[in-house]
Amino acid sequence: MIRLEGVEVRYGDALAVAATDLEFAQGSFTSLLGPTGCGKSTLLNVVAGFVPPSGGRALMDGAPVTGPGSDRGMVFQHYALLPWFTARGNVEFALKRFGLPRAERRAHALRALDDVGLADAAEKYPAQLSGGMRQRVALARALAAEPRVLLMDEPFGALDAITRRRMQQLLAELWRRTGTTVVLVTHDVDEALVLSQRIVVMAAGPGRVIADHRMDDGTASPEDTRPRIVAQLDTEPR
Numbered sequence: 001m002i003r004l005e006g007v008e009v010r011y012g013d014a015l016a017v018a019a020t021d022l023e024f025a026q027g028s029f030t031s032l033l034g035p036t037g038c039g040k041s042t043l044l045n046v047v048a049g050f051v052p053p054s055g056g057r058a059l060m061d062g063a064p065v066t067g068p069g070s071d072r073g074m075v076f077q078h079y080a081l082l083p084w085f086t087a088r089g090n091v092e093f094a095l096k097r098f099g100l101p102r103a104e105r106r107a108h109a110l111r112a113l114d115d116v117g118l119a120d121a122a123e124k125y126p127a128q129l130s131g132g133m134r135q136r137v138a139l140a141r142a143l144a145a146e147p148r149v150l151l152m153d154e155p156f157g158a159l160d161a162i163t164r165r166r167m168q169q170l171l172a173e174l175w176r177r178t179g180t181t182v183v184l185v186t187h188d189v190d191e192a193l194v195l196s197q198r199i200v201v202m203a204a205g206p207g208r209v210i211a212d213h214r215m216d217d218g219t220a221s222p223e224d225t226r227p228r229i230v231a232q233l234d235t236e237p238r
């Protein structure tokens with residue numbers, strides 16, 4: 001459903017991502033893994049429509065991606081919540097651009113907050129919420145519009161280990177329940193192994209794909225795959 005054809009990204013003279021071909025099947029869960037600067041966020045932002053490719057093209061259901069759209073929800077490491085809105089207000093605000101009537105926006109927002117286990121915190125402000133709860137609001141905000149694709153850029157990078165684990169479980173549940181296509185950017189091999197069906201490993205200088213591990217076809221277990229990925233990350237020049 002998402003297809004990158006020869007996607008290349010330059011920032012000025014610098015080649016951030018060399019020509020890359022990738023496909024993400026509908027309903028799949030893929031992690032993009034690699035060292036800092038290898039172009040993970042850049043590729044995700046091409047799919048999101050925030051960064052236009054300098055070469056090649058990104059397609060969603062066969063149509064070129066020309067900008068952000070409600071079919072793609074995004075979650076960042078830094079939650080970017082609006083401090084003057086409650087949790088519910090933040091989710092409702094994000095729904096505003098879809099032109100839903102107010103009552104419907106509210107119902108959607110409350111349902112999304114309930115889905116992430118925050119029904120009781122809907123009227124709290126971001127400053128009254130823990131990091132994990134804020135990230136749940138950000139997840140609710142992305143999911144409220146019922147996107148077909150959820151794009152996540154190091155979403156749990158700022159959380160402590162226990163909260164991070166809980167959020168991973170929540171994400172796995174939501175993915176199984178909704179069938180949303182997920183593309184997750186992470187530095188963390190174990191996070192990628194626990195969550196995804198497929199791990200695309202990237203290297204820097206210039207950013208490129210160096211391996212594509214599939215764990216969903218029964219041929220490789222996470223235990224077999226882990227040392228191979230660690231070796232790939234270690235041997236690549238940074």
Ligand SMILES: Nc1ncnc2c1ncn2[C@@H]1O[C@H](COP(=O)(O)OP(=O)(O)OP(=O)(O)O)[C@@H](O)[C@H]1O
Nearest residue numbers: 011016034035036037038039040041042043187207
């Ligand atoms: N807006 C920008 N302008 C100029 N250069 C950029 C810009 N965004 C990213 N880059 C450069 O492009 C390369 C890829 O960056 P990108 O953020 O995609 O990597 P990443 O793998 O996501 O890294 P990290 O894990 O640190 O977030 C890096 O060399 C980075 O410095």
